[in-house]
Amino acid sequence: MSNIYSIASSALQAAQIGIATTGHNIANASTPGYNRQVVIQASNPAQQYSFGFVGQGTQVATVKRVYDQFLQQQVNAATSSKSELDTYASQITQVANLVADASAGLSPAVSDFFSAFSTTSSFNRTDIISKAQTLASRFQSLQGRLNEIGADTNGQITSSITTINGYAQGLAQLNDAIQKAEAGGSSNGPPNDLLDQRDQLVTQLSQIVNVNVVKQGTAYNITIGTGQPLVLGSDAQVLQATTSPTDPQRVEIAISGANGSFTQLGENAIQGGSLGGLLQFRANTLDVAQNQLGRVAIGLATQFNNQNKLGLDLNGVPGGDIFSVAQPSVAPSSLNTGTGALTASFEPTTGGNTGVNALTGSDYSVRFDGTNFKITRLSDGNATTTATFPVTVDGVVFDMPSGTPNANDSYLVRPTANGASAFSVASTDPAKIAAAAPISTSVPSTNTGTGKISAGSVDSTFVQGSVVAGTPLEFSFDSATNTLVPNAAMAAYPITATINGTATTYPAGTSVPYANGATYSFGGMTVSLSGTPGDKDVFDVSLNANPVGDLRNSNLLAGLQDKKGLIGGTASYTDAYAQMVAQIGNKTAEVQTTGAAQTALLAQATAAQQSESGVNLDEEATNLLRYQQTYQAAGKVMQIASQMFQTLLTIGG
Known part of the structure; x- marks a missing residue:
């Protein structure tokens, strides 16, 4: 019974x-x-x-x-990817909306500035200065907004680190509680609710950073990113927001090690989740946008200043700088032990892919290995190794005029990062606009032939002062030899004669052949001769004594808007800016599209997991x-x- x-x-x-x-x-x-x-x-x-x-x-x-561990891992991986893409999309959309704004973007300000260079008598110097100030304000405004986005990104990175530390501590405590609960063996049964809490914390952690779980006994050992240990049994490592050794405005991440020390993690070491999205956005979009905007600012300011210096202002003196130009930023690592003082400057533009024309918009890492310096272009990893300075890379001259570096000393060089923020009007005096060309040409009334000379132009190799008032450079035509004979003032220059498209350079002081319609270049000056000159007829090149009303250099200044003077001679200022806008827009669309696909994958993974465990x-x-x-x-x-x-x-x- x-x-x-x-x-x-x-x-x-x-x-x-x-x-x-x-x-x-x-x-x-x-x-x-x-x-x-x-x-x-x-x-x-x-x-x-x-x-x-x-x-x-x-x-x-x-x-x-x-519980199915495989299905849960799929959910965690999809959660991490979706959170990364959502965060990236949220951040990059701000930049895309900023640079593509039809009224607040850069292109309208550039167009308005150059449109002020009228080729007619309505030329207004005051209007040029006003629009130059508007252009400077636009550069600074765009850079200021990008700086704000950067500061917000730093804040979110710091907040994410705090959250990760909280999750890590909670996971370590749950590991300990689960180990104690199961210490009696299988007779106690599994602590299901504690196991659920631990798995849920892992899922929440995967929203912030990529998570890898390795089960050891009853405990979870957790690594993040590319393998950094975060939780080992009942011990939790600590992440810390630190300042970059080469940029005090940049928040980086360090992880705790032995004896209370912290090890700096590389920016690529943290992947996945919202934190990975923030780091990717900062490195691949925000930094790139700042550098490319700075490249446009530096290119415009430098090329405008150079062209203005080739002309004469309203007072009849050579033009000067109208815009301020930022120099490359050089930051030695705070971990350096040597005294080497690295410097960087822009190479003078001498045509072709030199100077600002050669700027890539990339940052550069310079590291000394004890024997050689390795200059690495960070955008693509291309490296240049040198044992001595100075050396020029991508239009930037690297030098170390003083001090001695020690092995493993490093430096971060950012050639264009400050270009937009430092862009300003250096001279607000309208009279300083050098609208006139520095030279004028003439033929004496005593000439007997029909020979004519063009107004003449100068290029970047022209040196102000090489043409002296009252001492013209002069060709004299010799009908017996059909040549042009240079006078004593011109005898210092080799002469390049371009006849029927073929250029030939003749030594200084020698006669050159004459041909109707030929061009002659010397000392950075170029003139064209035409007609039939008489014997002993002369052609003079003199200092421009009447700059008022002369707009030859103004026309060249206006032409800079369409000149392919950036990105190796392939892009104008508006082209370079448009490329930046297109690049950011394409990346925004890519991230949004991939994010939508990842949302669907997460929904599928969650549905599969819930069908089993829900x-x-x-x-x-x-x-x-x-x-x-x-x-x-x-x-x-x-x-x-x-x-x-x-x-x-x-x-x-």
Whole structure:
């Protein structure tokens, strides 16, 4: 009889546990990270009699959570990727909207500035200065907004680090609690709710950074990014927001090590999640936008200044700088132990792919290995190795005029990073606009032929002062030899004659052949001669004595707008800016499209995981009814056993 009671009692207990577990599932149907639990029953060992074995009821072997590690890892990976892309998209959209704005962007200001250089008598110097100031304000405004976005990115990186540390500490504590809960072996059963909490923390951590979980015993060992250990059993490492050794305005990440020390992590060491998205955005979009905007500013200011210096201003003196130009930024690492003082400056532009024309918009790392310096272009990893300075790379002259570096000393060189913020009007005096050309040409009235000379032009090799007032450079035509004979003032210059498209350079002081329509270049000056000169006819090149009303250099200044003077002679200022806008726009579209696809992948992974581990209320209602019926049936067994016992007592009495 006691056997029947025992069997019924075990059934009642199992049904009670089943009802409690089902109720627990229903109560946590909406709890994030909860995995449904099921009761695993096993029959009690049967008792042997002479006629055979009689069952002894049931027992609850364990309460098991329905969990698939592979599906959960898929969810975590998809969560990390989606969070990274969402964060990148949110940040880059700000930059895309800024640079592409039709009214607040750079292109309208550049067009307005150059449109002020009228080729007519309406030439207005005051208007030029006003629009130059507007252009400078636009450069500074764009750079200021990019700086604000950079500061916000630094703040978000710091906040993410704090959150990661909190999760790491929580995971370490859960590892410890789970180890203690399971210390008694399988007889205690798994601490399902603690396991769920730990897995949910891993998922939340994967929203911030890529997570890799390696199970060791009952503990999770967790690495982040490209393998940096974050949690080892019950020990949690600490991340710290630190200042870059080469840029005090840049937040970087360090991880704790032995003896309380911290090791700086490279920017590529942290990947995935919102933190990875922030770091990718800063390195691949924000830095690039600042550098490319600075390249446009430096190119425009330098080329405008150079052209202005080739002309004469309203006072008849050579022009000067109209715009201020930022020099390359050089930052030695705070970890350097040597005294080497690296400098960087822009190479003079001498035509072709030199000077600002050669600027790439990249930053450069310079590292000394004890023997050689390695200059690495950070945009693509291209490296130049040199044992001595100065050396020119991409239009930038690297030099170390003083000090001695030690092995492993490093420097960060940012040629264009400050170009837009430092762009300003250096001279607000309208008279300083050098609209006139520095030279004028003439033919004396005593000439007997029909020979003519063009107004003349100068190029970047022209040196102000090489033409002296009252001492003209002069060709004299010799009809017997059909040559042009230079006078003493011109004898210092080799002369390049271009006849029918063929250029030939003649030594200084020698006669050159004459041809109708030919051009002659010397000392940075170029003139064209035409007609039929008479014997001893002369052609003079003199200092421009009447700059008022002369707009030859003004026309050249205006022409800079369309000149292909950037990116190796392939782009104008507006072209270079448009390329930057297009690059950012394309990257924005790419990130948004990839993000949408990743959202769908996360939804699929989550659906697969929930179909396995999620709570289905219909299923739980069915289970509840089944356990209720089991409970009622077990109660009936006990009732019958009780009646049988009473009957036996009555018979015995």
